[in-house]
Amino acid sequence: MENQSVKRIAEAVKLDSFALAAATESIRNVALKAIANALAEHKDGIIAANEKDLRLAEQSGIASPILKRLKFDETKLGDVIRGIEDLIDLPDPVGRKLSRRQLDDNLILEKVSCPIGVIGVIFESRPDALVQIVSLCLKSGNCAILKGGSEAQNTNKALFDAIYDAGIASGLPKGFLTLLQSREDIGELLQCHESIDLIIPRGSNEFVRYIMNHSEIPVMGHADGICHIYVDKAADIEKAIPIILDSKTQYVAACNAVETVLVHEDIAKDLLPPLAKALKARDVSLYGCARAMEILSDIAAADETAYFTEYLDYTVNLKVLANLDEAIDHINRYGSHHTDCILTEDTETAEKFMQRVDSAGVYQNCSTRFADGFRYGFGAEVGISTGKLHARGPVGLEGLSTYKYKLFGDGQIVDDYATGKKTFHFKELS
Amino acid sequence: MENQSVKRIAEAVKLDSFALAAATESIRNVALKAIANALAEHKDGIIAANEKDLRLAEQSGIASPILKRLKFDETKLGDVIRGIEDLIDLPDPVGRKLSRRQLDDNLILEKVSCPIGVIGVIFESRPDALVQIVSLCLKSGNCAILKGGSEAQNTNKALFDAIYDAGIASGLPKGFLTLLQSREDIGELLQCHESIDLIIPRGSNEFVRYIMNHSEIPVMGHADGICHIYVDKAADIEKAIPIILDSKTQYVAACNAVETVLVHEDIAKDLLPPLAKALKARDVSLYGCARAMEILSDIAAADETAYFTEYLDYTVNLKVLANLDEAIDHINRYGSHHTDCILTEDTETAEKFMQRVDSAGVYQNCSTRFADGFRYGFGAEVGISTGKLHARGPVGLEGLSTYKYKLFGDGQIVDDYATGKKTFHFKELS
Numbered sequence: 133m134e135n136q137s138v139k140r141i142a143e144a145v146k147l148d149s150f151a152l153a154a155a156t157e158s159i160r161n162v163a164l165k166a167i168a169n170a171l172a173e174h175k176d177g178i179i180a181a182n183e184k185d186l187r188l189a190e191q192s193g194i195a196s197p198i199l200k201r202l203k204f205d206e207t208k209l210g211d212v213i214r215g216i217e218d219l220i221d222l223p224d225p226v227g228r229k230l231s232r233r234q235l236d237d238n239l240i241l242e243k244v245s246c247p248i249g250v251i252g253v254i255f256e257s258r259p260d261a262l263v264q265i266v267s268l269c270l271k272s273g274n275c276a277i278l279k280g281g282s283e284a285q286n287t288n289k290a291l292f293d294a295i296y297d298a299g300i301a302s303g304l305p306k307g308f309l310t311l312l313q314s315r316e317d318i319g320e321l322l323q324c325h326e327s328i329d330l331i332i333p334r335g336s337n338e339f340v341r342y343i344m345n346h347s348e349i350p351v352m353g354h355a356d357g358i359c360h361i362y363v364d365k366a367a368d369i370e371k372a373i374p375i376i377l378d379s380k381t382q383y384v385a386a387c388n389a390v391e392t393v394l395v396h397e398d399i400a401k402d403l404l405p406p407l408a409k410a411l412k413a414r415d416v417s418l419y420g421c422a423r424a425m426e427i428l429s430d431i432a433a434a435d436e437t438a439y440f441t442e443y444l445d446y447t448v449n450l451k452v453l454a455n456l457d458e459a460i461d462h463i464n465r466y467g468s469h470h471t472d473c474i475l476t477e478d479t480e481t482a483e484k485f486m487q488r489v490d491s492a493g494v495y496q497n498c499s500t501r502f503a504d505g506f507r508y509g510f511g512a513e514v515g516i517s518t519g520k521l522h523a524r525g526p527v528g529l530e531g532l533s534t535y536k537y538k539l540f541g542d543g544q545i546v547d548d549y550a551t552g553k554k555t556f557h558f559k560e561l562s
Numbered sequence: 563m564e565n566q567s568v569k570r571i572a573e574a575v576k577l578d579s580f581a582l583a584a585a586t587e588s589i590r591n592v593a594l595k596a597i598a599n600a601l602a603e604h605k606d607g608i609i610a611a612n613e614k615d616l617r618l619a620e621q622s623g624i625a626s627p628i629l630k631r632l633k634f635d636e637t638k639l640g641d642v643i644r645g646i647e648d649l650i651d652l653p654d655p656v657g658r659k660l661s662r663r664q665l666d667d668n669l670i671l672e673k674v675s676c677p678i679g680v681i682g683v684i685f686e687s688r689p690d691a692l693v694q695i696v697s698l699c700l701k702s703g704n705c706a707i708l709k710g711g712s713e714a715q716n717t718n719k720a721l722f723d724a725i726y727d728a729g730i731a732s733g734l735p736k737g738f739l740t741l742l743q744s745r746e747d748i749g750e751l752l753q754c755h756e757s758i759d760l761i762i763p764r765g766s767n768e769f770v771r772y773i774m775n776h777s778e779i780p781v782m783g784h785a786d787g788i789c790h791i792y793v794d795k796a797a798d799i800e801k802a803i804p805i806i807l808d809s810k811t812q813y814v815a816a817c818n819a820v821e822t823v824l825v826h827e828d829i830a831k832d833l834l835p836p837l838a839k840a841l842k843a844r845d846v847s848l849y850g851c852a853r854a855m856e857i858l859s860d861i862a863a864a865d866e867t868a869y870f871t872e873y874l875d876y877t878v879n880l881k882v883l884a885n886l887d888e889a890i891d892h893i894n895r896y897g898s899h900h901t902d903c904i905l906t907e908d909t910e911t912a913e914k915f916m917q918r919v920d921s922a923g924v925y926q927n928c929s930t931r932f933a934d935g936f937r938y939g940f941g942a943e944v945g946i947s948t949g950k951l952h953a954r955g956p957v958g959l960e961g962l963s964t965y966k967y968k969l970f971g972d973g974q975i976v977d978d979y980a981t982g983k984k985t986f987h988f989k990e991l992s
Contacts, residue, residue: 150894154917233939239928241938248950249920329950348775350951371973378975464580486968487584490679498669498971507979508671508967509663509988520678520759520964521780521952534950537938538916541928543801545808549937558939 138320141310142250142277142327148307149249149275155304157224160270163302167267168216170298174290175209181290182259189283197385204259204287212263218511219271225529226273234559238542245533247273248329252321253514254279254343255334259287264512265332266295266309272532275305277328279312279321281335289313322347332514337442352527354518356442356468357387359500362459362485364476365398371497372403372475373410378499379473381414385444387516388471388493388503392439392449394459397423400452404428408450416446423452439466456481460488467491469518471503471525492518492525568750571740572680572707572757578737579679579705585734587654590700593732597697598646600728604720605639611720612689619713627815634689634717642693648941649701655959656703664989666979668972675963677703678759682751683944684709684773685764689717694942695762696725696739702962705735707758709742709751711765719743752777762944767872782957784948786872786898787817789930792889792915794906795828801927802833802905803840808929809903811844815874817946818901818923818933822869822879824889827853830882834858838880846876853882869896886911890918897921899948901933901955922948922955 171178182204189199228245235241251274253265262280269276280288292311299308312321321328325348333343333353340355361379363372379390395403404427408418419434434449439462453459463472471493474485486494493503503526505513510528517523523531548554601608612634619629658675665671681704683695692710699706710718722741729738742751751758755778763773763783770785791809793802809820825833834857838848849864864879869892883889893902901923904915916924923933933956935943940958947953953961978984 147891147894150890150918150920153920154914235932235937235939239932246917345778350780350949352951368973374975375973378977382975382977382980460580461577464577482970484584486966487676488580490580490583491966493967493969495969496971498969498974499976501976502665502669502969502971502974503967507665507976507986509665509986519780521782524964525967534954536916536921537923537933537955539923539925539928539932540912541926541932543798543805544928544932545804545812546929546931546937547808547812550812556937556939 138312138317139324139327142321142324145250145275145277145307145310146327148305149247151305152275152308153226153247153249153273155273157226159303160273161220163299163304164216164220164267164270166298166302167295168213170294171209171213171263171291174294175206178209178287178290178294179205181286184286185284194283198257198283202257202259202284202287208260212260215264215512216267219267222271222511222529225271225533230535232561234557234561236544236554236557239544240540240561242538242540243535244538245535248532248534250275250277250328251532252277252279252324252328252331252349253334254318254321254331255281256336257281257284259284259291261334262288262291263295265514268512268514268529268532270299270304270308272529274532275307275309277310277312277321279318282315285313322349325349334515350522352517352519352523352531353515354387354468354470356518357389357470358392358440358442358466358468359388359390359470360392360394360463360467360472361390361500362394362456362463362472362474363396363399363403364456364474364478364481365396366478366481367396367399367403367475368477369399369403369406373407375473375475375497375499376407377410377414379501380411380416380448381446382499382501384446386501388500389444390448390473390500391441391443392451392466394462395424395450395452396459397452397454400424401427404450411448414446416448418448418450420450421452424450427452442468456484460485464490469520470516471495471500473498473500492516568742568747569754569757572751572754575680575705575707575737575740576757578735579677581735582705582738583656583677583679583703585703587656589733590703591650593729593734594646594650594697594700596728596732597725598643600724601639601643601693601721604724605636608639608717608720608724609635611716614716615714624713628687628713632687632689632714632717638690642690645694645942646697649697652701652941652959655701655963660965662991664987664991666974666984666987669974670970670991672968672970673965674968675965678962678964680705680707680758681962682707682709682754682758682761682779683764684748684751684761685711686766687711687714689714689721691764692718692721693725695944698942698944698959698962700729700734700738702959704962705737705739707740707742707751709748712745715743752779755779764945780952782947782949782953782961783945784817784898784900786948787819787900788822788870788872788896788898789818789820789900790822790824790893790897790902791820791930792824792886792893792902792904793826793829793833794886794904794908794911795826796908796911797826797829797833797905798907799829799833799836803837805903805905805927805929806837807840807844809931810841810846810878811876812929812931814876816931818930819874820878820903820930821871821873822881822896824892825854825880825882826889827882827884830854831857834880841878844876846878848878848880850880851882854880857882872898886914890915894918894920899950900946901925901930903928903930922946
C-alpha cells in the first residue's frame, strides 16, 4: 500500500464501496461482532503499542491534555468494544424505505436510505475515535479511509490490523477500511473528489478550517465552538449558576463549552456577583462589557475580539444586554452556530430564542455540554456538524446515510403524460 | 440597491432571514396568495416585458430553443399562478417535529425542521423558474437572492416587482427577496459564504461547474446528466423500444434524457436492429462499440469520449456487454449519478442493479424522463441534485429545509451524569 498513490487507493476503495453498499445487514453485523472479538483478543498488543506511543510522546514533551487523549488502556478498550456491541443492536440504517408513493398504476416511487460511499476521516490523537468512527462507517455500509495523528501511530496501526483482518475474514471487501500513514497523504486525500464522497475532520480549529478550505469534497464537522448562554430576566438564578458553571468548567477543552454569557439588564445586578464568585472559585478568568464592569469592578474588559474567541480554557466573557433581541443578534453574529442556551422560566421567550437563534442546538435551562451524540441517545457520533446542509449537530448513523429514489415501472413513457394520453395518480403508500 | 455591494446586501438579507424563519405558516401562505393575485393583476405588464425581451433576443439572433424557454405568455403565467396555489395547500415544511426523545426526566430533545436561511439562485432564461423557485423558497421560510439571465431581464424585473411588492405588503421582511441585475454580481455573490447558506445554479454544464468550483458556499444541483438504460437479457423488447425512444427523444435537451444504451449480449441481436430502425426514424444518430457495429453495420464508432459526453441532442451510444456487472461498472464510471434505468422482467437482477448503481434515481422498466419534481409528485422542484449529501434527485420543499435540535431542560448539568450521580433514561416520545 505504501507504494501506491492515494488517488489510486481511493479509486480502488470507490469500486469496493458499491459492493459494501450491497452487503446485507447480517454481513455487516457479523463483521462488527468479529471486530469486537478481535479487539478483545489483541488486547495485549494494542495496549503495548499504546504504551510505546505514550513513551515517545512523553519523550518529545507533548502536552498533558494530549497525552490524556492518547492513552488507550484496558478500560477504554472495554468501552469501545461495548460500543460496537451496542451498535450491532441498533436498527439497520441501510435500506429503510423513507417514503413510498404511487405515481400511476404500476409506477411506484420509493425513497430508500443507502450509504454515502467513501468517507475520508482525518483525526487527532484519540484512538477510541478511530474505533468509533470505523464501526459507525461499517454499520452504515460506508468504506472509510483513515488518517490518524502521528503521535498515535503505533496504537492506530495495532487497532487497524486487528479490525482489518477481522473484517476481511468476515467477507467484507478489501476497501472497507484503509489506513494512510504519512502526513503528506492528507494533501493527496483532499484532491480525491472523484472517489471520496465526504471528509470528516476531527482536530483543532485551524486544522479543520484548513481542510474545509482545501478540498472540493464536502466536509462535515465544525471548526469553532463558540457557544453562548443567555440569562433572561425571567431566569431562575438558582438554576442559572450551576448550569453556567457546568457549561464552562465541566470540560473546558470541549467544543460545547460556553465562551460568553449574555445577561438581561434586569437580572444583571442579582446574578453577576454570585456568578462571578462561583466562577472565580473554579479559577475562571472573567472578561466583561462596560456594563458588566460597573457591577463587577475587578474584571478585565472584553473587546470585540474576545466575543469571537473560542477560549477552550478557564476564561469567559460576560455581557449585559437590554433585551432578547440583542441577545439573539449577538449570538447569530459572534457565534459559530454550534449550541446556544437560554435560561428562562418564560416559555414564550424561550420559544422565540429557540426559533431565531441559528444554531444546530438551541437549549432551554440546561448545560451546553449536553451537545453530544451519546447524550442525545444516538449511541455514538462521528462528530458535530455546524453546517446547515445534510446533517446538523451530533452526527451518528443517520448522518452517514443518504438516499436514492427507486422507480419501478411497467413500460411507462413520459410522452403519454406530456400529451395527456395518461395522467398521474399520486397516492402515498405505506 | 444598485449602489450597494452584493456583500452588504447579503449581510442585510442574512439578518432578515432570522425574522422570515420565525414567520408563521399563515403569514407565509397569505403572502403566497397575495403574490399569486399580484401576478394575475400585473399580467399585461409582465407579458409586455416578456415581448420586449423576445424582440431583443430575436434581434440579437439568439437560438430558437432559448427563445422557446424565454417565452412567458398567458398560459405560462396561468401555470405558475396555479403552481403557487397548489403550494399554499402543501403541508408546512417548517417546524415539523422530526423526532422527540426524552433523555431524562424533564430533559426533552426535539429535532425540528427549519429553513436553511439564505438561498442564492443563479438561473438561465426561463422566467417560470424564477416564480417557481421564489415561491418554494418563501413556502419553506428561506430568503432568496436571485440573479437571472440577461436575456430575460425585463421579464424578470416585471415578475420581481409584482412579487416583491405583494410580499412586502403582506408583512414579509424586506430581505425575503432580492434581484441582482448585473453579471458582475455573480462573482461577488459566490464570495458571500458568511451570509449565503446555499447556492442553486440552473444553467449549462459549464456554467454550473464554474459555480461549483468558485465558491465555498455549498452548491446544490447538477452539472452533467449522463443517463443510461441497461437492457438486460430478461428484458421485454416490446417495452424496451418505446422506453428507449421516449428517454432519448421526448425532450433531447433535458438532463434526464438517455445518452448511452447498454445491451446484454444475449439480447443484442434481437433488440438492436429494430431499436436502430426506430431511433433512426426519429433522426437519432447512432454510435456504437465494436460489438454493436458487428450487428449494425451502418453506425459510427463510439470512443471513450463518447461515453463521457452529455449530447443533449438526437445522438445516442449503443454498447454491448457480457453481463450485469459490466453494466453497473460502466454506469458508475461514465455516468453522472443522475438517473439510470434497467429494463428487465427479472426482479432479482433489477434489485442488484438498483442497489449497486450509485445514482440519485435508479429505475426499472420506465423512461429516464420521469426524473422530475412534478412527476415525482413534489408539486415543484428547485432543481435536481446529483450530490449525495443533503438532497438527492429532484429537490422540493424538503431539500430547502434543515433542522435544529431543541433541548428543553429544568436545570440539568452534565457533571451529574459524568460522575454517575444521575443516569440517562432515553425514551422515544411521539
